[in-house]
Amino acid sequence: MGKQRARGQKAGVDFAIAMNRAYDETVMEMEHKISDLMIEQMCLDAQDAFCKREGVLMFAPANGVCPYCGMQIFGGEGYGILQAARRLITRCPYCSATFCD
Numbered sequence: 274m275g276k277q278r279a280r281g282q283k284a285g286v287d288f289a290i291a292m293n294r295a296y297d298e299t300v301m302e303m304e305h306k307i308s309d310l311m312i313e314q315m316c317l318d319a320q321d322a323f324c325k326r327e328g329v330l331m332f333a334p335a336n337g338v339c340p341y342c343g344m345q346i347f348g349g350e351g352y353g354i355l356q357a358a359r360r361l362i363t364r365c366p367y368c369s370a371t372f373c374d
């Protein structure tokens with residue numbers, strides 16, 4: 274009985290991991306299809322929502338453009354939607370300058 278329950282929990286964990294992976298892959302697939310401009314806006318929105326939810330200050334520049342090197346930090350080789358939605362962005366992915374100062 275106990276064993277069966279453990280197996281059931283394991284299956285639940287596997288399912289959760291598979292679902293999470295499927296979700297990540299779907300989002301990444303979507304990112305390839307939608308335009309850079311939309312990705313930038315979605316990343317900004319995602320980061321803004323993350324900061325509000327966590328009750329922390331948003332450090333990422335409001336237009337997504339690094340004030341030090343002038344690169345757009347969202348989309349392309351920069352931060353993706355998943356990163357923007359799940360972590361506090363404090364640095365430029367290109368020149369590594371911090372936005373916290």
Ligand SMILES: [Zn+2]
Nearest residue numbers: 339342365368
């Ligand atoms: Zn930069």
